[in-house]
Amino acid sequence: MQMNIFNVTGRYFALMLRVFSRPERHSVYLRQIFNEIENLGLKSVGIVAVISLFMGGIMTLQVAYNMTNPLLPRTLIGLGNRDSLILEFSSTIMGLIMAGKIGSNITSEIGSMKVTEQIDSLEIMGVNSASYLILPKIIAVVLMFPLLYILSVFFGIIGGMIVGPAVGAVTLSDYVSGIQYAFTPYYVTFSLMKCLVFGFLIASIASFFGYTVEGGAFDVGAASTRAVVNTNIMILVWDLILTQLLL
Amino acid sequence: MIEIKNVFKSFENKDVLRNISKVFNQGETNLIIGRSGSGKTVLLKSIVGLFEVEGGQILYDNRDFTSMNTKYRKELRQEMGMVFQGGALFDSLTVEENVRFPLDMFSNLSPMEKQKQVDYCLERVNITDANKLSPSEISGGMKKRVAIARAIVMNPKYLFCDEPNSGLDPETSLVIDALIHSITVDLQITTIINTHDMNSVMEIGDNILFISEGEKCWEGNRNEILYSDNQKLQEFVFANKQYQKIRDDKLNDQ
Numbered sequence A: 001m002q003m004n005i006f007n008v009t010g011r012y013f014a015l016m017l018r019v020f021s022r023p024e025r026h027s028v029y030l031r032q033i034f035n036e037i038e039n040l041g042l043k044s045v046g047i048v049a050v051i052s053l054f055m056g057g058i059m060t061l062q063v064a065y066n067m068t069n070p071l072l073p074r075t076l077i078g079l080g081n082r083d084s085l086i087l088e089f090s091s092t093i094m095g096l097i098m099a100g101k102i103g104s105n106i107t108s109e110i111g112s113m114k115v116t117e118q119i120d121s122l123e124i125m126g127v128n129s130a131s132y133l134i135l136p137k138i139i140a141v142v143l144m145f146p147l148l149y150i151l152s153v154f155f156g157i158i159g160g161m162i163v164g165p166a167v168g169a170v171t172l173s174d175y176v177s178g179i180q181y182a183f184t185p186y187y188v189t190f191s192l193m194k195c196l197v198f199g200f201l202i203a204s205i206a207s208f209f210g211y212t213v214e215g216g217a218f219d220v221g222a223a224s225t226r227a228v229v230n231t232n233i234m235i236l237v238w239d240l241i242l243t244q245l246l247l
Numbered sequence B: 001m002i003e004i005k006n007v008f009k010s011f012e013n014k015d016v017l018r019n020i021s022k023v024f025n026q027g028e029t030n031l032i033i034g035r036s037g038s039g040k041t042v043l044l045k046s047i048v049g050l051f052e053v054e055g056g057q058i059l060y061d062n063r064d065f066t067s068m069n070t071k072y073r074k075e076l077r078q079e080m081g082m083v084f085q086g087g088a089l090f091d092s093l094t095v096e097e098n099v100r101f102p103l104d105m106f107s108n109l110s111p112m113e114k115q116k117q118v119d120y121c122l123e124r125v126n127i128t129d130a131n132k133l134s135p136s137e138i139s140g141g142m143k144k145r146v147a148i149a150r151a152i153v154m155n156p157k158y159l160f161c162d163e164p165n166s167g168l169d170p171e172t173s174l175v176i177d178a179l180i181h182s183i184t185v186d187l188q189i190t191t192i193i194n195t196h197d198m199n200s201v202m203e204i205g206d207n208i209l210f211i212s213e214g215e216k217c218w219e220g221n222r223n224e225i226l227y228s229d230n231q232k233l234q235e236f237v238f239a240n241k242q243y244q245k246i247r248d249d250k251l252n253d254q
Helices: A002-019 A026-066 A075-115 A118-125 A129-166 A172-180 A185-211 A217-246 B040-047 B070-077 B095-106 B111-124 B140-152 B170-187 B198-204 B231-237 B241-253
Strands: B002-011 B014-024 B029-033 B055-060 B080-083 B158-162 B190-195 B207-212 B215-220
Touching: A002 A129, A002 A185, A026 A075, A026 A129, A075 A118, A075 A129, A075 A172, A075 A185, A075 A217, A118 A129, A118 B070, A118 B080, A118 B095, A129 A172, A129 A185, A185 A217, B002 B040, B014 B040, B014 B055, B014 B207, B029 B040, B029 B170, B029 B198, B040 B158, B040 B190, B080 B140, B095 B111, B095 B140, B111 B140, B140 B158, B140 B170, B158 B170, B170 B190, B170 B198, B190 B198, B207 B231, B215 B231
Parallel strands: B014 B215, B029 B190, B029 B207, B080 B158, B158 B190
Antiparallel strands: B002 B014, B002 B055, B207 B215
């Protein structure tokens, strides 16, 4: 088991060395990056918006129902929702969800290319297949994840703003006062830094499991599952490390 | 010309190729034949560098591929074209984009010149009205032909084909064989084809290497193959009784 972890880690870093080597043709890579931004980033906007709306609404209700002390101001409901979204939910929880959506997509795509010899085909042409396939995905996800985070915070707050007053948990004016109260801009900076790291982890780990798959369709499916599980664990580990280091 | 000298390859302590030597000539269709599991795909993939050999040399016009560093290998690979068993076309690109891909990556041609070259290659393989289709929308035979077009678009000096007829009907197989042979002769390239299809052997086998259990067993051409007294080769060739009959008929004629 120990040998396996060292072996996999070594192969991951060896692959990353190949990924970050000089591209053959910059214009082709640039085109690939824009394609990946569309495929992996823009096509995730819908799911991020929906999940965040519900997440914000549910968070608002949870805070409201647990605030039984009448001495506490109701504005704390909006504040609690805002800070939870900014600090953890829109970065880490969204990271875990994106590891499932984007990560499995990347592993399946690269894994399928591997088992159908498309990657060998690139190598025979003299193309650095690791760099050509993986680098644009890493750049696209690292660029897009902070934007998805901001979008998630926005929709989360809107979700709370709709659900809280609608069910009578908090008035609109109390909620709005709460989300404006004691705002700490550094929390956003901190979470944006986390998003850059999470974006890299999601794209690189998923690519690694796709690129190293051997066998057929069954193995590609198994690799996708392994990629999502490992990415989730690494996101949580790095969340802990970054929170300790940066907060 | 490609020359392999004493090539040795093993996987997990199992010897797959043992001291195979052979010269593959320019302007000829060179065939590697053998039973399934005999090591012919491993040999082909070792020649193109997808597998690293553990012993021996692979020489491309006297340039030692086995001792080259990554940079020189990448340069040499731009002189190669390969047709994979399943075609290995890129799913996300159209037929035309697949063929243009090597040009986009490595050539400095203008877009118009690239288009001209792509059109020429697609015409060469008799594909005229499928340019904008994706690989999933075309037949197996067409996929092979597009793969051949992509393999020759950079005017390679070396062409490799891994089981080009697998999964194809006999008529389409003949078309693919004829196409590869004519490209080889017209462009004077060194072509190596890995096959176990005896029809291909008899149609285009200019220079044949027969391997069995990872060892070179026999070499010759299509005219000699029916009359060889090599026991393993006979078992392979005459597994199909049709060829036994052809040989007997020819012997009777003589």
